[in-house]
Amino acid sequence: MYLDHRVIAKISQxxxxxxxxxxxxxxxxxxxxxxxxKKELTLPEQLLQNPTQPLVYGGYTLIGxxxxxxxxxxxxxxxxxxxxxxVLCAELINxxxxxDMSQNSIEQTLRLVLxxxxxxxxxxxxxxxxxxxxxxxxxxxxxHFSELDAETAMSILKNVVSDNSQDLVAEVxxxxxxxxxxxxxxxxxxxxxxxxxxxxxxxxxxxxxxxxIGIGDVRGKLSQLCESYEExxxxxxxxxVYHRKQNVFVFRKxxxxxxxxxxxxxxxxxxxxxxxxxxxxxxxxDEMIHTIEKFFENSLNLSETARQLYIHRNTLVYRxxxxxRIIGLDLRAFDDAVTFKxxxxxGKSSDDRKGRI
Numbered sequence: 001m002y003l004d005h006r007v008i009a010k011i012s013q014x015x016x017x018x019x020x021x022x023x024x025x026x027x028x029x030x031x032x033x034x035x036x037x038k039k040e041l042t043l044p045e046q047l048l049q050n051p052t053q054p055l056v057y058g059g060y061t062l063i064g065x066x067x068x069x070x071x072x073x074x075x076x077x078x079x080x081x082x083x084x085x086x087v088l089c090a091e092l093i094n095x096x097x098x099x100d101m102s103q104n105s106i107e108q109t110l111r112l113v114l115x116x117x118x119x120x121x122x123x124x125x126x127x128x129x130x131x132x133x134x135x136x137x138x139x140x141x142x143x144h145f146s147e148l149d150a151e152t153a154m155s156i157l158k159n160v161v162s163d164n165s166q167d168l169v170a171e172v173x174x175x176x177x178x179x180x181x182x183x184x185x186x187x188x189x190x191x192x193x194x195x196x197x198x199x200x201x202x203x204x205x206x207x208x209x210x211x212x213i214g215i216g217d218v219r220g221k222l223s224q225l226c227e228s229y230e231e232x233x234x235x236x237x238x239x240x241v242y243h244r245k246q247n248v249f250v251f252r253k254x255x256x257x258x259x260x261x262x263x264x265x266x267x268x269x270x271x272x273x274x275x276x277x278x279x280x281x282x283x284x285x286d287e288m289i290h291t292i293e294k295f296f297e298n299s300l301n302l303s304e305t306a307r308q309l310y311i312h313r314n315t316l317v318y319r320x321x322x323x324x325r326i327i328g329l330d331l332r333a334f335d336d337a338v339t340f341k342x343x344x345x346x347g348k349s350s351d352d353r354k355g356r357i
Contacts, residue, residue: 008032011093020085021076024093032071032174043072052090054083061086065094106130110170114140114178116226123223132222136166137183140216140225141196142232144357145175148209153177156206160199176357178229183218196248212236212357213248234258236357241348260345272347275327275340283326291319292331292340300337 012033015022024033027048029041044062047055051064056078063086064070071093075086109126112118118126127134145153150171157179161167166182179199183189196213204210214235216228231251239249242257260268276284291309295316298304306313320331329336 007097008035010096014089014092014096018085018089020082022089023074025072025074027070027072029072041074047072054086056083063087063090065090065097071097106168107170110168110178110180111172113222113225114170114172114180114229118223120223127222134222135220136222137218137220138180138222138225138228139183139189139192139218140228140232141179141181141192141199142172142214142216142229142236143177143179143199143211144173144214144236145209145211148175148203148207148211150175150177152207153203153211156202157199160202178232180225189218193248193250200248210247212240214239215248215250217252233357242345257345260342263346268346272343275343276347280327283323288319288323291316292323292344295320295331296337296341300332300334302332 011024012035015024015033023031023037023039025031025041025043027043029043031037031039031041044055044057047057047062047064051067051070051072054061054063056062059076059078061075061078061082062072064072073086073090073093075082075089109118109130109132113123124134126132143153143157150173154169154171154177157169157177161169161179166184168180170178170180172178181187181192181195192215196215200210200213214232216231216235219225219228235249235251235254238254238257238261239246241261242254243249291305294309295302295305298308302313302316306316309316324330327340329340331337331340
């Protein structure tokens with residue numbers, strides 16, 4: 001269950017009235033409250049199977065708020081009074097959160113749509129309630145912040161899109177926001193990347209923080225927005241592995257990277273190590289890798305690469321000749337350059353297959 005900042009603030013008020021130590025956790029064991037607690041606990045399997053029954057575990061009393069997508073309370077102590085308090089508090093939070101969700105606010109509706117949690121019949125009803133066009137070309141732009149909170153990001157984005165009522169914004173995580181952009185005859189999809197960069201500049205100027213931004217493909221139906229949402233998240237997860245210096249990632253432009261990310265890790269490592277191993281470690285030092293990457297960035301243009309590296313053209317040629325002598329690939333030839341690029345990317349694909357947003 002996702003809780004936006006307003007709900008978290010109200011639950012925090014409830015918990016602040018308690019005299020005993022208490023934490024609120026999500027279904028993954030990550031602490032939601034207190035907000036300055038960054039712990040992640042492993043929830044016992046017995047609790048996950050029967051959330052609403054209080055469980056004493058390691059000197060603490062644990063209980064879930066309900067059986068369907070529960071939140072979990074962790075109270076210090078294991079006596080009867082603590083258990084009674086845990087049950088009452090869990091029921092109070094459950095009643096409060098369910099009442100909040102039943103209000104069907106536009107933002108809550110958008111969250112459900114983006115996660116694909118709305119049945120078609122129900123979707124038509126809530127779309128009519130909020131005057132949402134069921135058939136309209138839209139795409140999702142997903143913003144993930146490492147430090148900036150979603151509430152601040154929401155206020156900035158709402159100011160940017162306030163002059164266009166067809167664009168919608170929803171808080172989708174404690175540090176994540178989604179912009180649902182309407183694509184009409186006046187707006188081309190190619191402008192999405194320009195918009196993302198402009199918004200990035202806005203965040204930087206107003207908060208000194210940047211975001212990782214993913215852009216999903218266009219969908220023509222409201223019910224398909226969840227696909228664009230997942231594509232936008234996937235674009236970030238894949239893009240930050242292969243393009244670590246970038247922070248805007250377009251799903252449709254990352255076909256090769258998506259293909260490589262689906263290759264099994266052992267296969268990726270096997271092919272990568274054919275070229276990058278102990279025998280070639282001295283050749284492929286940081287300077288050589290930087291030279292090669294800059295050469296590829298400049299489409300194999302010797303003169304432009306040498307200019308940007310502040311070296312003589314002959315120095316660059318010497319380095320590329322050295323690579324050719326040792327591994328047999330002439331990076332000035334397109335086919336050899338592609339081969340080398342793929343082997344290098346396979347190493348990146350095996351570096352970071354976790355920590356996804």
